[in-house]
Amino acid sequence: MNKLNTDLNYCSFKSLIGDIYYIWSVPDNDTEIKNLTADYIPLISYMGLGQSAFNSYLDNIAKIFYRTEPVIIEKRNKYIEDEINNFLEKKSKEISLVPDFLTGTNFEKMVWLELIKIPYGKTASYKEIAELAGKPSAFRAAGNAIGKNPLLLLVPCHRVIKSSGQMGNFSSGVKVKKLLLDLES
Numbered sequence: 001m002n003k004l005n006t007d008l009n010y011c012s013f014k015s016l017i018g019d020i021y022y023i024w025s026v027p028d029n030d031t032e033i034k035n036l037t038a039d040y041i042p043l044i045s046y047m048g049l050g051q052s053a054f055n056s057y058l059d060n061i062a063k064i065f066y067r068t069e070p071v072i073i074e075k076r077n078k079y080i081e082d083e084i085n086n087f088l089e090k091k092s093k094e095i096s097l098v099p100d101f102l103t104g105t106n107f108e109k110m111v112w113l114e115l116i117k118i119p120y121g122k123t124a125s126y127k128e129i130a131e132l133a134g135k136p137s138a139f140r141a142a143g144n145a146i147g148k149n150p151l152l153l154l155v156p157c158h159r160v161i162k163s164s165g166q167m168g169n170f171s172s173g174v175k176v177k178k179l180l181l182d183l184e185s
Contacts, residue, residue, distance in 0.1 A: 008045070008072035012054070013081050016088045017176050020152070021054035022047045024077055025100065042077060043100035046150045047084075049172045057150055061102050084153060090183065093120040099151050107133065111145035118159040121184045125163040147171050159184075 012021040023046040046057050058072075086092040099116070101109050110133040117132075118124050124132075130142035149157040152172060158180040162168045170177035 009075040009077065010046075010054075010072050011074060011076045011081075012051075013076075015084060017172075017179060018049045019051070020047060020049060020084060021051065022077075022080055023057075023072065024080055041096055041098050042080060044080065044097045044151060044154055045100040045102045047154055048150065048152050049176065053171075057103075064103060087153060088183065093184075095154055097154050099154055101150070103150055104145075104148065107135065107138075107141065108145040108148060110134065111142050112149055112151070112155045115146065115149070115155045115157055115160065118156055123159050123161045123181070126160060126168070127163050129160060143168075153180075156180075 008023050008025050010021065010023045012019050014020075022044060024042040024044050027043060045061075046054070048054060048057065080097060083092070083095050083097055087095050099112070101112065104112065111129055114129050114132040125139075126143045126146070127136075127139040129146070130136055130139040133142060133145075135141065146157045146160055147169070149155050149171065152158075158170060158177045160168065167174060167177060167181070
């Protein structure tokens with residue numbers, strides 16, 4: 001059984017797209033800056049909409065790292081919330097947060113890393129993402145990996161569309177995907 005090497009913190013806040021839940025931590029080598037300062041960027045291991053998706057993610061990391069539900073501390077991080085709100089309010093085109101993938105297969109992580117490279121206001125197809133992840137014929141597997149993305153907005157899965165140009169599915173709902181694509185257009 002794996003063991004986490006750091007404390008996890010979580011919180012939720014209301015946003016333009018709904019209640020966003022997030023899990024964050026401080027990099028292991030930054031023990032002296034555990035009291036939030038502007039000198040570091042927190043690691044984000046989860047960001048999603050709604051409590052049921054959040055609870056599902058907690059169950060998933062519990063299976064990976066613990067025999068029972070992991071203990072995480074409810075602790076707000078204004079820096080994270082400001083980054084997300086600034087993005088959603090079009091005050092910024094970038095989110096300066098660092099992903100920390102606690103879950104996912106190697107292929108899923110490769111797909112997620114390719115998603116991060118899609119520029120603001122641009123889209124890519126499932127097929128293109130599969131090719132970039134080194135598995136050109138695995139576009140359905142890439143689609144499944146995209147659907148399991150634990151980092152809404154930070155890993156911009158909303159920027160992936162069908163090769164035909166149609167929007168395609170979205171784990172947070174097609175309405176949210178359309179809103180995000182419209183926001184970036």
